[in-house]
Amino acid sequence: MDRLLELVKRAFAPVPEAAAFLADWPAVTERREIVAGTLPVCDWIPELQAETGPVDTAVVVAQLQQVAADLSWRQTYGAGDFGAAFLRGYGWSEFIGLRGPVPSARIACGVLLLAPGISYPSHAHAAEEVYLPISGVAEWQMGVGAFVQVPVGQAIHHPSWTPHAMRSGDQPLAALYLWRGGDLAAKSVIL
Numbered sequence: 015m016d017r018l019l020e021l022v023k024r025a026f027a028p029v030p031e032a033a034a035f036l037a038d039w040p041a042v043t044e045r046r047e048i049v050a051g052t053l054p055v056c057d058w059i060p061e062l063q064a065e066t067g068p069v070d071t072a073v074v075v076a077q078l079q080q081v082a083a084d085l086s087w088r089q090t091y092g093a094g095d096f097g098a099a100f101l102r103g104y105g106w107s108e109f110i111g112l113r114g115p116v117p118s119a120r121i122a123c124g125v126l127l128l129a130p131g132i133s134y135p136s137h138a139h140a141a142e143e144v145y146l147p148i149s150g151v152a153e154w155q156m157g158v159g160a161f162v163q164v165p166v167g168q169a170i171h172h173p174s175w176t177p178h179a180m181r182s183g184d185q186p187l188a189a190l191y192l193w194r195g196g197d198l199a200a201k202s203v204i205l
């Protein structure tokens with residue numbers, strides 16, 4: 015886990031929009047006990063491709079694959095939100111925050127997983143967010159703009175309450191995220 019956190023922080027380091035989040039990065043000596051838990055989407059973790067990009071995301075993918083079974087994989091939504099098919103292909107694990115193994119009330123950091131062919135409909139939240147795709151080719155939408163393909167290693171910044179949506183292609187998507195401001199454990203507002 016220490017190694018994963020170190021690699022995640024290093025992956026975000028060249029991202030200008032992540033600087034304010036990294037300033038609040040907690041000391042990793044403090045730990046919260048977490049209960050490992052898996053989800054259907056975790057079946058895709060071994061399939062994640064370690065691609066090279068502008069930042070060193072390949073090492074993050076490899077380390078994530080190594081420790082994935084020890085992590086707590088969770089979902090914010092229920093079947094009533096985006097349907098049962100979405101829940102079979104969606105999940106996240108928090109590394110830092112109000113629930114993850116490293117406590118912080120200032121930032122949250124973790125990874126989002128989407129199985130191939132999953133559409134994550136438009137939603138918004140008070141927290142400001144930076145996403146960093148580390149595996150898979152996904153399309154992202156901000157506001158009512160067009161969906162654009164975002165390659166691995168290209169950060170996406172969502173200011174507070176900016177609506178956003180994403181959809182995975184024919185590969186599973188893994189994207190690191192950072193949150194700050196607002197309720198760090200809030201469920202997003204579905205639009």
Ligand SMILES: [Fe+2]
Binds near residue numbers: 172178
């Ligand atoms: Fe978000």
